[in-house]
Amino acid sequence: QVQLVESGGGLVQPGGSLRLSCAASGFTFSWYAMTWYRQAPGKERELVATISNTGGVTSYADAVKGRFTISRDNTKSTVYLQMNTLNTEDTAMYYCNAHVRQSYWGQGTRVTVSS
DSSP states (O other): OOEEEEEOOEEEOTTOOEEEEEEEESSOGGGSOEEEEEEOTTSOOEEEEEEOTTSOOEEEOTTTTTTEEEEEETTTTEEEEEEOSOOGGGOEEEEEEEEESEEEEOOOEEEEEOO
16 A cells, blocks of 8 residues: 655754655555645645656745755655755645555654744
């Protein structure tokens, strides 16, 4: 069965960096695009970044462009989200998503940006 396991969240000061990872299993990872979403307290889940199956095409939400970088390692079935210059508005649960005949989600990893 499809499994997505996020890690790497934590507490970071404004201006800091974090790198999130999402380890995938149960499907042919290199065939599918992967997406990071986030959900801040009291807000709807929003798309953060998407990467194509080969990693050659990426796209980002306007709020994170220039600060976040999505990447993947198909040999490790893992997708990453490098987050730089974090601010308090980046505080959220971060989820990775794969659409493999249906949408699958991980359990999320919490990112808190606070001084």
